[in-house]
Amino acid sequence: MEGPPEEFGSGYRLLSSVVVPRPIAWVGSYDADGTPNLAPYSFFNVVSSSPPVVYFAPGGTGEHRKDSANNAIESEAFTVHVVTRAFAEAMNATSATLAPEEDEFEHADLDRVDATHVDAPRIADAPVVLECDLYDTQEIGAQTLVFGEVVYAHVDDDLLTDGKPDVRELDAVGRLAGNYYASTDDRFRLERPE
Template sequence: MEGTPDEFGAYRLLAGGVVPRPIAWVSSRSGDGVDNLAPYSFFNVVAYDPPVVMFAPVGTGENLKDTPQNVVDTGSFVVNVVTEDLVEAMNATSATLPKGESEFEHVGIDAVEATEVDAARVADAKVAFECELYDTIEVGGSTMVLGEVVYAHVADEVLTGEKLDVTKLDAVGRLSGGFYAKTRDRFELERPE
């Protein structure tokens, strides 16, 4: 079958064809001091100098969800990397809660204060990136949130020497629907000269 993205259903086509997608488990804080935690699988690295990551939730302008609105209001957020031991808790934080209710408290996730930004982070996350708002860009019906990483937390158990070792980080990726992928089944290829 061939056709335009609309003929396939653009969301299902992209969410099912661009896989696995990393998950940004974004923690933020409202102007009223309420901690928010939500997963986003439209997420990736944008640049390394300066170090910038992005996530792109649905909604623009006055229709922003809590997380992007918090980021716009406070200029801060944390991307917590989802690993196998945290995937059930991450999924639980995708539930729609009343405004002003914290996913940390609702799900029972331990939070610790970030070091450089005004937000909490997931205490058990093996990797967390503290970010300051770099920019937001409206793209169709979504808002791409760009954050400059200003501080990183990396658990000793996923380090080899002083470097993050991807073979020790059991990150989880998003597929489509209710499907996820583990990153344990790895292989290595040498890049050609």
């Protein structure tokens, strides 16, 4: 079969099913009243290493933006947790549709603490947390891209080799499509050609 994205159900269906696995940004933020929010987004990646910038792209623009985007824009800060296999169930629990005044940290039974350098919450025992200052936003179609400059990082000592993050120690979870996820426990190596 071939054709425009609509032939496959929708652009979302096509892209979310074939651009896999996608890393998950588990975004922590505070609203204007100080209510914490925690939600996962699989439209997420690195934009730049210098300055270190990441982005996540929740659905909705304008008055239809997701709480995470609104909070990050209003507070100019957010945290990004790397989802590991040990936190996969809790991450899934935070994807539930809750009222804006409800606390996803409590809903998923996660210990919340304030970030160290930005005005945003984080999961106390998450193995990797990136603290971000809002860098920029951009609306593309039905998505609001939220860019954050990483100003501080928390990386569990168990994930380090010689003081540097070691991908062999990080059991990260990625999003496939529908209810399917993948983890990084099945790794292989290819030498990069010269």
